[in-house]
Amino acid sequence: MRKILITLGLIVPTISAFCQQDSLLKTFKYRIDTYRAISLGSYAASNYSNIERAVDTQKNSVISAGIGVTYYTTKSTDRILLTSNNSLSVGYSHGKSDDLTNINRYKSFELMPSSSILNKWYSKKYFTELGANISGNYYNYNSKLSNQPVSGRQKNGFYSLAINTGIGQGRLENITDMQNALWLNKVLTEVNSLSRTLTPAELNGLGRSITKGNNTRVLDSRKRIQFILKTVDDYLQQQGLIKKTDIDYFSNLNDILFFAINNPRLAGTEKYLRFTPAIALDKRDYKYSNDINKFKHRRNTQSFVLTSGISKYVPISLTHQNNYGANIKLSYLHSDLSDKYLTNDVVTDEMKTKSEMKQAGVQAFYEHAIYPNTRTTINVNLNAESGYQNFVVNNNFYAIVNLTATANYFISYRTRFTCSLGMQYIKNDYTVYQYPYQRPNGINLSANAGIEINL
Helix, strand or coil: CHHHHHHHHHHHHHHHHHHHHHHHHHHCCCCEEEEEEEEEEEEEEEEEEEEECCCCEEEEEEEEEEEEEEEEEEEECCCEEEEEEEEEEEEEEEEEEECCCCEEEEEEEEEEEEEEEEEEEEECCEEEEEEEEEEEEEEEEEEEECCCCCCEEEEEEEEEEEEEEEEEEEEEEECHHHHHHHHHHHHHHHCCCECCCCCHHHHHHHHHHHHHHHCCCCCCHHHHHHHHHHHHHHHHHHCCCECCCCHHHHHHHHHHHHHCCCCCCEEEEEEEEEEEEEEEEEEEEEECCCCCEEEEEEEEEEEEEEEEEEEEEEECCCCEEEEEEEEEEEEEEEEEEEEEEEECCEEEEEEEEEEEEEEEEEEEEEEEEEEEECCEEEEEEEEEEEEEEEECCEEEEEEEEEEEEEEEEEEECCEEEEEEEEEEEEECCEEEECEEEECCCEEEEEEEEEEEECC
């Protein structure tokens, strides 16, 4: 009897702790008024090669550079969930290829704008959503041979627009900050920094203080670090939860707030009906070096996708999570293709084709995520799709199955070990992007492992 009582005495607090973690993660609400961020990036690269061939030596050199800017904003209130991402990148390269018979000088310019926005409006248990994805890619390439009087030119442009509309019930909440609040509570308890056990309301407040610290814009990075630390410390101090502010307290506070893995973790259930119409234009113009022969390619695509389904994200505990869902999908795509060959601006050959693709299928996914500590993640993911399709004269059933397992293991603050295993099965799959094309049937296996070092 004594052993039984001791065992029950150990089990009951453990079950209570897991239930508390489960409840807090499920009920946490990620709320911020408006957060904005701007990121800038640039690159420069060069390459030189000297290749000895049977009859001559070929020398190649290229210099390239680029710059990009991204503007991101998000808002999460009881009534609105807004996310917006806008970016623009520019790239330029210049190169030369020199051999015994000729010198080819070339240069290219690439412009890539993109914008995506999605806004959800919540009313009681229901929501409506509206958004758009706009992208473009303009590419200009010029080359000139030393023994040719005229340059060769190539101009490519791809532009697309998709409208996202939907209605549904439920809401998926970002619980990453609550996850880190629980980790912080756990480690501060272990080093005996807390004056008492935190109540569920105090743990929820700790998660909200982390959200406030992370989503208040402070341009100076050093001041931002100080602000985040001070915001969370102020909450703990004002609630009278800290009994000693020694090196263990501050080092653990810094460790959780800045070095814990912050992969998005969700909780909740969402039932939805979504309709996504889209259009795309693909333009390619080639002018050959004799300036007489030309080639023009045009493809116009219209499509829509209608999906109805459910997604469920369930935090079992601080260290385990199950995500699963399924939907029914109907899709349609129509594409007009035109290829023209011209000589002296007179069409010498032309090909026009039209294609249609219709699909009706069912999709399902399951993921189990493990967070053994603040810096290690293990994921097992299975997703599958199967249905019936009609493409030109090819009517058949199709199937796609993906099974992956990934691990991200902490070695040091700058070094991680990553690995992944994957299996993919494809049968009669035509992708619905830009234009329909069939991927090879069969089973593909993959395995990757490596060390990621951030300097």
